[in-house]
Amino acid sequence: MTLNITVITASRIYQSSDYRLSRDRQPISNSTMKLIKLQYRRFDGFVSYTGIASEEPGSPTTTAHLVMAWLEGSPDLNFYEVVERLRSRGTAYLKGLERRHGKRYRLTFIAAAFVKGKPTVAAISNFQRIDSKALPKDMPEMVTSxxxxxxxxxxxxxxxxxxxxxSTPNRATLKQLLRDHGGDAARVRLGIADVNRAAARSAGPDGPISEPCTVISMDASGRGFQSYNDQGVESHHIMNGHRIDLSSALESLGLSGSPVIVNSSFGTNKPAAPPYECNRKIVNVQSVEYEIVEIDGGRPGARAFGIDQNGSVLYATGDPDGQPPYQYWTWHEEQGKRYLGYSSPDPYAAMSPAGDIVLLSEHSNQRTPLLIREAETVRLDVPHGMGEVEVAAVTTNGTTCGTIAINQDHTDGTRFRPATWNASGDISILMDLAGAESGRTVHANSDGLALVWARTGFWGRATLIWNLSSGEIQPIDDAVIPLFITSTGHLVGAGQEGTEQFPLHSTDMRTWRRVSTNLGFSPTAANDRLEITGRVKVDGYFTPFRITAPGSPQLLPALEFHHHYIRAMNDVGMMAGIANNDDHVHLLLWRPTS
Known part of the structure; x- marks a missing residue:
């Protein structure tokens, strides 16, 4: 069995499903996705199931795969046609199982959708109604309520x-959350996940419910979010009769392995629903001597890229709905906002400690990298036949580091190579990756050392030091995600145990050491003083922290009920990043108060 929680409000519908797969009341898997997103021209919704999970024990084909097969190849269905197909095909499925095994199995589908802007939910089952009450007996056919x-x-x-x-108290808690904060979809998703977790614990470790679950929310426009609770599970999605398969998409790019999805969002071309007015209350104000300054508030899709030593912040914003093209801006507390005159539908940018800027500008459908130093703008070289440029950092002497694709074959997953450009725009490409297939330059210092993250396949990785003067490379470690190299050659990176990250540093370019023993503290930026910042989940939200290597992490001030991501930190400890919920992105500056 499983646990499905479905919540219907006037503005959003929610659904959760745990991951446990059982046979004869014994758990055999905790990574089975039982929820499918549905997006059609005439409705948007989702369906989950509980009951028989596969035709045969150990079969990789689950009931969710069968549902997608029943719907695949049939575009332009309306919601009621989908429900009837689930009922008729589900009945045939159950009758076939009963003939083969001499046993009547149970199965329930819960389908929820916005139809002409109104939320509607149906239960298709052979043993229970939508109000959770049992039918008089297990039926040979499925019925709809x-x-x-x-x-x-x-x-x-x-x-x-x-x-x-x-439990009754947990039901009451969820109802109270909906009354008090029903417009905050992220909080409601967390509340539903908490109820699932409590139910799993009450049923015991070998019970029918897993503690982790997926929770999805969708508004009347079809936009929504899905949380996976750190489980490496499949994502099931039917779009107008077509199956959207992430694993197949990765394979088409020459990549292999099973992706670990933590969160996903999905959109639509339908008019957006009115956004929820978010809470701007600041928490963790007593933890460290830092304060928050809001640079730009409320624009979906906004992102921070860098901060210089004077506190100028480089960022990009889209249109009021968060759609491209994104425009590049700088902000300073005394000078205010300044538009740089460039835009891109897929923005990449970086800022040096001295205030030099490198960015990608869209021109004639080509991503053009530009270096902006004082009054001079230099176009960085992109050799003929190459492209897909990404820029990651720019140093005080004008060296830009990033990535370039050495061919235009988008199915070649090994086409990316580390690249750097000098202040005149001349490019250097690292072709020899010490046995790796592809790589990216993630950072560089002013002494001519670049930090490279190289990959073999989807999961194999290695850290390399690239000497830009001699062209030599030095392998460091194959199990660390590199982030930053200081002017003295010290390194900052991220280690990982399972799904949990932790900060690492190296002072000799050979040995990585833990900055802290705490798991779950994911580093995102650092500075020349080996101060590290990042984020950690607290009460379900990614919360910013700061740590000095070696030391203990300290939580930074944060916006309540928001996720945070700090992108850059300068040498005086000022940081630039974002805080976001489902509807808003706030561009923020963290600065010391003394």
């Missing part, structure tokens, strides 16, 4: 599968 909002102010919550595992 429906529900809709009676009042736009009163949400509806459905528990299917193992509803008895959800």
């Amino acid at each position: 429906w529900a809709a909002l009676r009042s736009p102010k009163t949400p509806i919550i459905f528990f299917t599968g193992s509803p008895s595992a959800v």
Whole structure:
């Protein structure tokens, strides 16, 4: 069995599903995705299931795969046609199982969608109704029961599968959350995940429910978010009769391995629903002597790229709906905002400690890298037949580091190479990667040393030091994600145990050492003083931290109920980054108060 939680409000629908797969009441897997996103021209929604999970024990084909096969190749269905197909095909599926095994299995589908802007939910089952009450007996055929909002102010919550595992206090807590913060989809998703976790614990470690689960939310426009709770599971998605397969997409790029998806978002070309007015309350104000300054607030898709020693911040914003092209700006507390005159649908940019800027500008459908130093703008060289340039950093002497594709074959997953450009725009490409297949330059210092992240396949990786003067490379370690190299050659990177990261540093370019024993503290930026910043999950939200190597991490001030990502830090400890929820992105500056 499993636990599905479905929440219907006037503005959003939510659904959760745990990952446990059981056979004869014994858990055999904790990584089975039982939820499928549905996007059609006439409706947007999703469907999950509880009950029989596969035709045969150990079969890789789950009921979710069968649902996608039933819907694949049939565009332009409406929601009621999808529900009827689930009922008829599900009935045939159950009857076939009963003939082969002499046993009647249970199965419930919960389908929820916005139809003409109104939330609708259906339960298709052979043993229970949508109100979780059992049918008089397990039926040979599946039947459909429906529900809709009676009042736009009163949400509806459905528990299917193992509803008895959800305690009365946890049901009341979820109802209170919806009353108080029903417009904050991220908080509601976390609340639903908390209820699933509590239900799993009450049922025991060998019970029918796994503690991790996926939770999806969608508004009336079809836009939404899905949280996976750090599980490496498949993503199931049907778009107008076509199956969207992430693994196949990676294979087409020459990549292999099973991707670990943590969160995903999905959009639509339909008009956006009104955004939720987010909370700007600052928390963790007593933890360290830092304060937050909001640079630009509320624009979806905004991103920070760099900060110089004087506190000037480089960033990009899209249109009011967060759509490209993105425009590049700088901000300084005394000088205000300044538009740089360049834009790109896929922005990359960086800023040196001295204030030099490198960015990608879109021109004639080509991404053109530009170096802006004082009053001079230099176009960086892109050899004929190459492209897909990314820029990662620029040093005080004008050296830009980044990545370039050495061919235009988009199915070649090994086409990327580390690249650097000098202040005159001349390019150097590292072709020999010490046995690796591809790589990217992630940072460089003013002494001519570049930090490279090289890859073999999807998961194999190695850290290299590239001497730009001699062309020599020095392998460092094959299990670290490199982030930063100081002017003295010290390194900062991220190690990983399972899904948890932790900061590392090296003072000799050979040996990595843990900065802290704490797991889950993911480093994102550093400075020349070996101060490291990053983020850690606290109460379900990514919260910023700062640490001096070696030392203990300290939480930084943060916007309540927002995720945070600090992109850059200068040598006086000022940091630039973002705080975001489902509807808003706030560009922020963190600065010391003394």
